[in-house]
Amino acid sequence: MSTLQTLQDILVREYRLTHEQVGPEAVLSTLGLDSLSVLELMFKIEDRFFLKIADNTPTDLVTVSDVVRYIDGLLALQAPVASAAQTPVRASV
Amino acid sequence: VNCRVAITGLGVIAPLGDSVDALFSDLIAGRSGIRRLTSARSERLRSPIGAPADFDGAAHFSPIRLRMLDRVSQLALVAAGQAIADARLAFANEPRERCGVSVGTSMGGVVTTDEAYHSMYGEGSERVEPLCVVAAMNNAPAAWIGIDHGLTGPNLTYSNACSSSAVALGEAARRIRCGEVDVMLAGGAEAPLTFGVLRAWEAMRTLAITDPIDPATSCRPFSRNRTGLVIGEGAAFVVLEEWQHARARGAHIHAEFSGYGLTSDVAHITRPTVEGQGSAMRAALRSAQLDPGRIDYINAHGTATSQNDAVETAAIKEVFGERARAIPVSSTKSMHGHLLGAAGALEFVISVVALGRGTVPPTMHLNAHDPESVSHCGRSCQIPSLSAAPTLYSLQKRLTMSAARAFNSLTL
Numbered sequence: 001m002s003t004l005q006t007l008q009d010i011l012v013r014e015y016r017l018t019h020e021q022v023g024p025e026a027v028l029s030t031l032g033l034d035s036l037s038v039l040e041l042m043f044k045i046e047d048r049f050f051l052k053i054a055d056n057t058p059t060d061l062v063t064v065s066d067v068v069r070y071i072d073g074l075l076a077l078q079a080p081v082a083s084a085a086q087t088p089v090r091a092s093v
Numbered sequence: 094v095n096c097r098v099a100i101t102g103l104g105v106i107a108p109l110g111d112s113v114d115a116l117f118s119d120l121i122a123g124r125s126g127i128r129r130l131t132s133a134r135s136e137r138l139r140s141p142i143g144a145p146a147d148f149d150g151a152a153h154f155s156p157i158r159l160r161m162l163d164r165v166s167q168l169a170l171v172a173a174g175q176a177i178a179d180a181r182l183a184f185a186n187e188p189r190e191r192c193g194v195s196v197g198t199s200m201g202g203v204v205t206t207d208e209a210y211h212s213m214y215g216e217g218s219e220r221v222e223p224l225c226v227v228a229a230m231n232n233a234p235a236a237w238i239g240i241d242h243g244l245t246g247p248n249l250t251y252s253n254a255c256s257s258s259a260v261a262l263g264e265a266a267r268r269i270r271c272g273e274v275d276v277m278l279a280g281g282a283e284a285p286l287t288f289g290v291l292r293a294w295e296a297m298r299t300l301a302i303t304d305p306i307d308p309a310t311s312c313r314p315f316s317r318n319r320t321g322l323v324i325g326e327g328a329a330f331v332v333l334e335e336w337q338h339a340r341a342r343g344a345h346i347h348a349e350f351s352g353y354g355l356t357s358d359v360a361h362i363t364r365p366t367v368e369g370q371g372s373a374m375r376a377a378l379r380s381a382q383l384d385p386g387r388i389d390y391i392n393a394h395g396t397a398t399s400q401n402d403a404v405e406t407a408a409i410k411e412v413f414g415e416r417a418r419a420i421p422v423s424s425t426k427s428m429h430g431h432l433l434g435a436a437g438a439l440e441f442v443i444s445v446v447a448l449g450r451g452t453v454p455p456t457m458h459l460n461a462h463d464p465e466s467v468s469h470c471g472r473s474c475q476i477p478s479l480s481a482a483p484t485l486y487s488l489q490k491r492l493t494m495s496a497a498r499a500f501n502s503l504t505l
Contacts, residue, residue, distance in 0.1 A: 014156065015155075015156045015157050016155065016156045031157075032155065032157040032158070033157060036161075036223050036224050036227065037157060037160065037161075037224070039223035040160060040222060040223050040224055043220060043222070
């Protein structure tokens with residue numbers, strides 16, 4: 001699963017949105033996620049991508065693809081801390 | 094200016110019912126919403142009973158919205174929505190700055206706080222939900238009601254323990270009385286059935302012992318075999334409206350809010366005094382310009398603790414004298430439990446409905462009556478002094494009194 005697909009999966013499962021709603025260009029605030037909800041989304045991202053996200057999350061994440069780029073940037077910097085039993089999510093190309 | 098205050102809308106989400114009609118018919122039938130709790134860790138409680146509201150927020154709010162709303166705000170929003178619908182009030186046609194919100198809650202978003210503490214202290218998590226503060230803050234229910242309905246007038250939250258929502262109603266009525274606003278959405282909400290909260294109340298030795306045969310009968314206000322209170326959850330709201338404003342739009346007026354009295358015992362932080370309760374009742378009667386002979390029903394605070402009920406009985410006798418034996422008195426907490434900060438509003442709504450229908454809900458499980466006591470209704474009864482056909486005129490003549498007492502304060 002690519003970063004985009006995994007993120008879309010989180011959005012669909014956790015926020016009961018449809019796949020059609022969460023395309024790459026979808027605007028988070030339009031989906032109902034305000035800045036505090038985006039911070040909360042970061043928790044889900046940490047758990048799912050085995051990442052550690054610092055407290056100073058960027059505030060310029062506007063669309064779904066902005067979040068994908070942010071996750072990919074972190075994945076490139078942080079070696080995934082997954083256990084052997086779990087398959088780390090790969091960065092999309 | 095001394096405007097009259099009309100009650101034009103009622104809404105409840107409570108143990109026993111998610112509407113005013115459902116709640117009232119259960120109360121009249123003497124059904125109890127108190128039961129054994131099945132929530133997480135409740136098996137660790139000495140007396141694992143409560144009066145939960147049969148309410149699922151997911152049926153009312155989207156998942157994104159739900160994450161911002163503690164259970165207390167969910168309950169408040171739905172009950173307030175019912176009251177607005179009942180009043181048939183379209184805020185779009187109103188000057189919004191003359192419409193406000195007044196909410197009482199004792200413990201606020203305690204479900205959120207409890208979960209966050211469990212995660213941090215219990216599980217050693219370093220993460221706290223970013224929505225924790227907005228969900229947990231005591232003024233969240235009032236804030237959300239204001240936002241959802243676009244009410245830009247005063248948005249107030251009162252936290253005075255068990256009289257919180259009685260104060261919220263009374264203070265809202267005062268703002269209408271003095272001409273400051275036209276409409277106030279006033280009420281209370283409480284969602285205290287968490288392990289942490291129940292454990293704390295248990296530690297204070299105030300909770301009822303679970304009845305071994307039927308847990309639903311564990312709360313026995315005014316009965317000599319009472320063992321304490323049972324905590325419940327829910328919300329109750331009313332639309333209070335300036336009288337002419339209500340008449341001008343042809344609103345159905347359930348009753349008139351005629352008076353409100355507020356005093357402080359300053360004796361002990363938890364133990365009430367007869368003098369304090371008496372002076373609050375007299376203050377309410379003065380505010381309504383009524384003498385005690387005009388009261389047709391008293392919905393008592395009646396928590397079923399040994400302290401409260403004895404003092405309350407003495408205070409009613411002191412204020413009403415001989416008439417204390419004639420006025421029907423009941424504590425509906427025997428069925429819906431003690432909703433703490435929401436108790437005053439819930440029991441106010443029950444009193445308004447009792448007044449309108451001329452029927453008093455009983456004090457249930459009153460099986461060891463104290464002969465020295467006042468006129469407690471062991472079963473539902475007609476308000477003796479009322480005519481059968483309720484008209485606006487007779488409604489105005491019908492008067493009820495709803496009592497709410499808090500730790501170190503007292504209101505009516």
